[in-house]
Structure formats: structure tokens, C-alpha cells
Amino acid sequence: MKLLRLRRSALPPDSLMSEPGAAPEILRITNALADLSRLYPWFEDAAAKLGLPKPLVQKMQVAAEEAVMNVAMHAYAPGSADKIEVRLSAMQAVAELVIEDSGPEFDPLSVAEKPQPASLAEAEVGGLGMKLLKRYCPDISYARLDGRNQLKLRFPFNSPAAHA
Amino acid sequence: MPIVIEDLAGGITKVVITGRIDIAGAAAIDMPMSIVGGSRRNVVIDLSGVDFMASLGLRSIVLSGKAIMSKGGKVALLSPQPAVEEVITTSGIDELIAIYTDEAAAIAAVSPAA
Numbered sequence: 313m314k315l316l317r318l319r320r321s322a323l324p325p326d327s328l329m330s331e332p333g334a335a336p337e338i339l340r341i342t343n344a345l346a347d348l349s350r351l352y353p354w355f356e357d358a359a360a361k362l363g364l365p366k367p368l369v370q371k372m373q374v375a376a377e378e379a380v381m382n383v384a385m386h387a388y389a390p391g392s393a394d395k396i397e398v399r400l401s402a403m404q405a406v407a408e409l410v411i412e413d414s415g416p417e418f419d420p421l422s423v424a425e426k427p428q429p430a431s432l433a434e435a436e437v438g439g440l441g442m443k444l445l446k447r448y449c450p451d452i453s454y455a456r457l458d459g460r461n462q463l464k465l466r467f468p469f470n471s472p473a474a475h476a
Numbered sequence: 477m478p479i480v481i482e483d484l485a486g487g488i489t490k491v492v493i494t495g496r497i498d499i500a501g502a503a504a505i506d507m508p509m510s511i512v513g514g515s516r517r518n519v520v521i522d523l524s525g526v527d528f529m530a531s532l533g534l535r536s537i538v539l540s541g542k543a544i545m546s547k548g549g550k551v552a553l554l555s556p557q558p559a560v561e562e563v564i565t566t567s568g569i570d571e572l573i574a575i576y577t578d579e580a581a582a583i584a585a586v587s588p589a590a
Contacts, residue, residue: 349500370528370559377499377530432545432572437538440567441531447566 336401336410337361342393343384351380355400362402368469372409375448378441379411379420379463387415387461409465418461419454420445479505481512487588489516493533494525502532509536513543517550520582524555529563541573550586552576 337358341347355376359369380396388394399410425446426439446452451466478495491512493505512519521537523529541551553575556564564570576582 345503352498374530374563377532381532428568428571432541435538435542435572437535440534440538444531444563444567
């Protein structure tokens with residue numbers, strides 16, 4: 313009873329109508345280029361179904377590309393049939409992107425960020441994407457679950473994922 | 477083709493990239509950008525027609541820029557759209573490759589005499 317009252321008072325009435333338990337949109341791909349190229353069309357479609365606002369979608373795509381390409385390049389050997397699973401869901405004012413792989417245990421957040429190079433000649437392309445990912449996503453967490461790497465990216469946004 | 481390479485007067489090369497430089501787009505520009513990096517020294521990369529770019533596209537530009545600069549060449553970026561510019565500045569690449577909004581200024585900055 314108490315929990316119910318809390319919920320009702322904390323949230324505007326119509327957010328009770330959104331879908332906290334809605335099934336996530338799921339993409340399962342290998343690290344082949346033809347498969348990886350499906351990420352963007354899938355993302356556009358999934359984000360539209362979830363009603364995510366356009367500026368948020370652009371930001372999430374920058375983060376998603378980096379997170380998925382990291383797995384594609386490092387978790388599996390080229391030509392591997394192993395899958396990368398990408399899940400997109402939204403509840404109230406948070407969109408959540410989860411990337412899972414069954415490669416060796418690796419926490420991308422454990423890699424120290426490289427200092428800004430003084431010149432292009434000293435720049436290393438390796439650390440670029442991770443820097444972008446951390447700046448574009450305010451809430452990233454890593455877990456090793458059942459022999460799988462799970463990277464969870466959470467993006468708060470203003471207008472609820474509304475079908476309003 | 478999302479990339480066109482134009483050789484201008486004065487030894488300047490203008491690379492015009494267009495469209496969505498997502499995973500497929502980045503794969504399409506990788507080889508031409510690597511040829512530019514290997515064979516040109518004074519390069520303006522026109523990004524005004526790029527609607528979207530993330531880390532793979534940026535990586536392609538940085539690799540090519542590194543190759544150009546390692547030969548003593550010069551490279552400049554021209555007129556990225558706001559979302560693309562945000563990717564470039566957030567990664568700090570604008571501190572390594574200058575961004576211009578004026579084509580004549582970009583060409584002047586990379587010209588052999590400058």
C-alpha cells in the first residue's frame with residue numbers, strides 16, 4: 313500500500329500509463345560487416361517504436377556504434393559465428409541500451425583514458441571511441457554475467473517515451 | 477559514392493564526404509581516405525554534406541590525417557554540421573585538425589606556401 317502511494321505521488325498520472333515492463337527491442341548479429349551494418353537501420357526502427365526523441369537517438373547511436381564495434385573487434389575472431397546481442401528499451405524518462413557478448417571477460421571501463429595528444433602525429437585512434445562513448449553516455453555500467461560481458465548504457469531524457 | 481576526391485590548382489586536394497557515415501558509410505570511405513592519406517599532402521576535408529558521423533568515421537579521418545601530417549603535409553576540416561562537429565570537438569580532434577567554416581580560409585591554411 314505504502315509503495316503504491318509513493319509511486320502515485322512521485323509520478324505524474326500519465327507516466328503510470330507508460331510501459332516499464334515493455335519487452336525490449338533485440339538485435340543479434342555477428343561481427344561480419346554485413347551484420348554490423350544492420351545496427352543503424354535496426355536502431356532507427358527500434359527507437360521509433362519506443363517513441364524516443366530524435367536528438368537522443370543521434371546521441372545514442374554515437375555511443376551504440378562505439379560499444380558494438382568494440383565488441384566486434386575485440387570479443388570475437390574475424391568470421392566468428394558468435395553473436396553480439398543489442399537490446400534497446402525505454403521506461404519513463406530513461407532509455408537503456410544493453411550490449412552483450414560471450415567473449416573473454418573484458419570491462420572496457422577499466423581501460424584508463426589516454427591524455428589528449430599534443431599533435432595528430434601522436435594521436436592514437438584506439439582511445440578515441442571510448443572517450444566519445446563516455447562523454448555521450450552519462451551512465452555506463454559493466455557486469456560479467458553467466459559467462460557473458462554486459463555493457464549497460466542508460467540515457468535519461470526529458471520527454472517521456474510517450475505515445476502521447 | 478559518399479566520397480569524392482577533387483584535385484584543385486596549387487597542389488590542393490579537396491575531399492568531399494556526404495551522407496550518413498555510420499558503420500556502412502565508414503567502411504565505404506575507409507579505402508579512399510587511406511589512398512588520400514598515402515598520396516596527398518595538402519588536403520581539405522569537406523564535411524558539410526555529412527548528416528551523421530561517429531567513431532568509425534572519425535577514425536578514418538584521423539588515420540588519413542596522421543598519414544598526411546607524417547609526410548609534412550597539412551589537413552583541415554570544412555563546415556561540419558552541428559551534430560558532427562559535436563563528435564569532433566567531444567573527442568578533442570578539433571585541437572589536432574583545425575575546423576574552418578570558410579572554404580577559402582581552409583584552402584589557404586593547407587596550401588603548400590602557407
